[in-house]
Amino acid sequence: MTELGPVAWPPAPIRTERLVLRESEAGDRAAFVELFASPEVGTYLGGPRPRHELERTVPEVPGRRPGLFVIDLDGAVIGTIELNRRDAERRSRVRPDAGEAELGYMFLPGAWGRGYAAEACAAVLDWYADALPGEPVVLCTQTANTRSMRLAAKLGFTEVRRFEEWGAEQWMGVWSSVAPSG
Numbered sequence: 232m233t234e235l236g237p238v239a240w241p242p243a244p245i246r247t248e249r250l251v252l253r254e255s256e257a258g259d260r261a262a263f264v265e266l267f268a269s270p271e272v273g274t275y276l277g278g279p280r281p282r283h284e285l286e287r288t289v290p291e292v293p294g295r296r297p298g299l300f301v302i303d304l305d306g307a308v309i310g311t312i313e314l315n316r317r318d319a320e321r322r323s324r325v326r327p328d329a330g331e332a333e334l335g336y337m338f339l340p341g342a343w344g345r346g347y348a349a350e351a352c353a354a355v356l357d358w359y360a361d362a363l364p365g366e367p368v369v370l371c372t373q374t375a376n377t378r379s380m381r382l383a384a385k386l387g388f389t390e391v392r393r394f395e396e397w398g399a400e401q402w403m404g405v406w407s408s409v410a411p412s413g
């Protein structure tokens with residue numbers, strides 16, 4: 232069992248038309264520091280973290296945990312994408328036990344606006360649907376994050392609710408590989 236349930240980890244790398252989604256390696260450390268230190272990336276994620284702190288605290292092989300994929304474009308890391316199980320205390324309650332997977336992603340600003348996020352997220356959702364058919368996935372973002380709101384719609388997430396958290400309006404959507412009956 233992993234944090235994703237009965238999914239073997241790590242899976243074989245996921246290849247899309249332009250990207251490779253894979254487990255983290257030691258050579259990815261500089262990209263992780265850059266992601267977390269970037270003011271642009273941190274805009275809707277609580278702000279950037281100090282680079283000197285990251286240089287001291289990011290492990291040699293960063294992000295090596297079940298559910299986290301590094302997004303590789305031609306040998307360069309351009310971001311990360313992950314699926315994590317939500318705690319029972321979290322608000323969504325899409326499933327009766329509230330243990331749904333939550334999709335999260337970060338991309339370096341130089342990779343924005345090229346469709347990489349849609350390509351990577353769609354590939355991870357397809358992988359997850361094959362591994363755990365019918366299991367819902369949630370996505371939370373600030374409503375002010377128009378890029379993430381557009382991506383959620385493009386990926387087929389439907390709104391569950393809006394709520395205030397961290398001083399901003401948040402949006403929660405759900406995705407499932409099984410079409411709702413009705």
